[in-house]
Amino acid sequence: MTLATSLSTPAAASDLGRAAEPVSLAERYRTVRTATEQLCTPLHTEDYVVSSMPDVSPTKWHLAHTSWFFETFALAPFAEHYRPLNPKYAFLFNSYYVQAGERHCRAQRGLVTRPTVAEVYEYRAHVDAQLQPLLAQVDDDPQHPAREVLELGLHHEQQHQELLLTDIKHVFWSNPMRPAYRADRRVSSVPAPQGWTRVDGGVRDIGYEGSAFHFDNEGPRHRVFVQPSALAHRLTTNGEYLEFIADGGYRRPELWLSRGWATVREHDWRAPLYWESVNGAWHEFTLAGTGPLDPHAPVTHVSYFEADAYARWAGKRLPTEAEWEVVARTQPLAGRFVDAGVLHPHSDGASGLQQLFGDVWQWTQSAYLAYPGYRASAGALGEYNGKWMSDQWVLRGASCATPASHARVTYRNFFPSDARWQFTGIRLAHDVPEGEA
Numbered sequence: 001m002t003l004a005t006s007l008s009t010p011a012a013a014s015d016l017g018r019a020a021e022p023v024s025l026a027e028r029y030r031t032v033r034t035a036t037e038q039l040c041t042p043l044h045t046e047d048y049v050v051s052s053m054p055d056v057s058p059t060k061w062h063l064a065h066t067s068w069f070f071e072t073f074a075l076a077p078f079a080e081h082y083r084p085l086n087p088k089y090a091f092l093f094n095s096y097y098v099q100a101g102e103r104h105c106r107a108q109r110g111l112v113t114r115p116t117v118a119e120v121y122e123y124r125a126h127v128d129a130q131l132q133p134l135l136a137q138v139d140d141d142p143q144h145p146a147r148e149v150l151e152l153g154l155h156h157e158q159q160h161q162e163l164l165l166t167d168i169k170h171v172f173w174s175n176p177m178r179p180a181y182r183a184d185r186r187v188s189s190v191p192a193p194q195g196w197t198r199v200d201g202g203v204r205d206i207g208y209e210g211s212a213f214h215f216d217n218e219g220p221r222h223r224v225f226v227q228p229s230a231l232a233h234r235l236t237t238n239g240e241y242l243e244f245i246a247d248g249g250y251r252r253p254e255l256w257l258s259r260g261w262a263t264v265r266e267h268d269w270r271a272p273l274y275w276e277s278v279n280g281a282w283h284e285f286t287l288a289g290t291g292p293l294d295p296h297a298p299v300t301h302v303s304y305f306e307a308d309a310y311a312r313w314a315g316k317r318l319p320t321e322a323e324w325e326v327v328a329r330t331q332p333l334a335g336r337f338v339d340a341g342v343l344h345p346h347s348d349g350a351s352g353l354q355q356l357f358g359d360v361w362q363w364t365q366s367a368y369l370a371y372p373g374y375r376a377s378a379g380a381l382g383e384y385n386g387k388w389m390s391d392q393w394v395l396r397g398a399s400c401a402t403p404a405s406h407a408r409v410t411y412r413n414f415f416p417s418d419a420r421w422q423f424t425g426i427r428l429a430h431d432v433p434e435g436e437a
């Protein structure tokens with residue numbers, strides 16, 4: 001059964017449904033820094049140190065790198081007489097900022113046993129203490145030149161909160177003991193039959209416009225031409241993806257992009273990451289450990305290649321980011337974020353348009369490129385987003401590991417075609433012939 005609603009008037013506000021935040025920057029800083037450390041509560045010291053593949057950073061590195069960001073971009077330029085706790089940390093904990101100096105090899109972060117976890121926590125405490133006078137100054141002066149970078153530092157740390165969870169998931173998956181980050185496991189309800197929201201063709205505005213925080217890659221707001229199309233009401237489920245597998249999805253080259261098929265063969269992919277067959281039955285590793293695959297939950301840990309092949313098999317396609325944003329602007333900025341504590345995509349059986357935000361990041365068919373008029377910031381911070389605009393795809397929404405206050409309708413996440421370790425999933429779209437829209 002196909003349900004369809006018509007969409008023609010996008011909402012104007014860019015911050016739809018944003019939750020109220022504490023007023024002072026100092027208080028927000030404390031909240032974000034504490035949230036990072038709370039994510040580490042289930043971990044033992046040994047868990048903090050491991051990197052299971054080049055994309056995965058050790059928990060200890062995330063804790064230190066987020067502190068290095070504040071140290072390098074806020075304390076060094078804006079705090080009087082600041083002295084680093086240890087000058088060698090800049091080499092270890094700079095990620096990719098070439099203009100900020102030489103840095104350690106990313107793939108070897110798991111070899112760094114010193115500083116110890118305790119010393120990294122001391123580093124965080126040092127940065128926290130040194131930042132307090134600057135935070136107070138900025139709270140007293142709305143025009144303070146450090147405000148922008150401190151705000152960026154908070155959102156940067158929230159990005160690393162999500163990475164911390166997805167990285168420790170891969171670390172635990174790589175351990176034959178298959179430890180669980182948390183104990184409980186939720187089972188999804190039967191999802192409603194798929195329905196479709198029409199997107200009328202025409203000129204639309206997308207991108208951020210406003211004065212609240214946003215990453216530079218979300219703007220400028222600009223016009224795009226959208227073809228008549230339809231966006232799926234909900235995410236693709238494990239059960240639906242199982243039909244693709246059962247129909248030979250991973251064995252049929254005609255369904256795949258050339259590089260996708262080469263990747264399937266090279267890595268012998270037969271299912272999404274974290275799926276394994278146990279006595280002939282599919283199981284899935286989650287942050288709650290390994291359990292039977294939940295057919296009603298949204299499929300996740302699929303690459304762009306897999307999302308694209310699934311869509312082709314289903315006779316549909318992935319949405320463009322403009323189609324996604326036009327529809328998402330009509331919806332409240334609500335969903336299962338990390339704050340819900342589920343830590344896995346879920347279906348509660350609701351009907352109608354849903355899951356635009358939270359659960360899984362949704363692959364789009366839009367290449368990650370600069371919007372018209374985009375200019376990266378000057379200096380090292382200009383490296384934050386702009387230099388990654390090649391060979392990656394835009395993902396929209398947010399995931400079950402994203403902090404709620406970090407999500408925006410204009411947010412542009414991006415990953416390369418073969419990345420699978422993030423909570424990435426599928427929302428289908430299809431063309432609507434002119435005259436039917």
Ligand SMILES: [Fe+2]
Nearest residue numbers: 065095156160
């Ligand atoms: Fe970072």
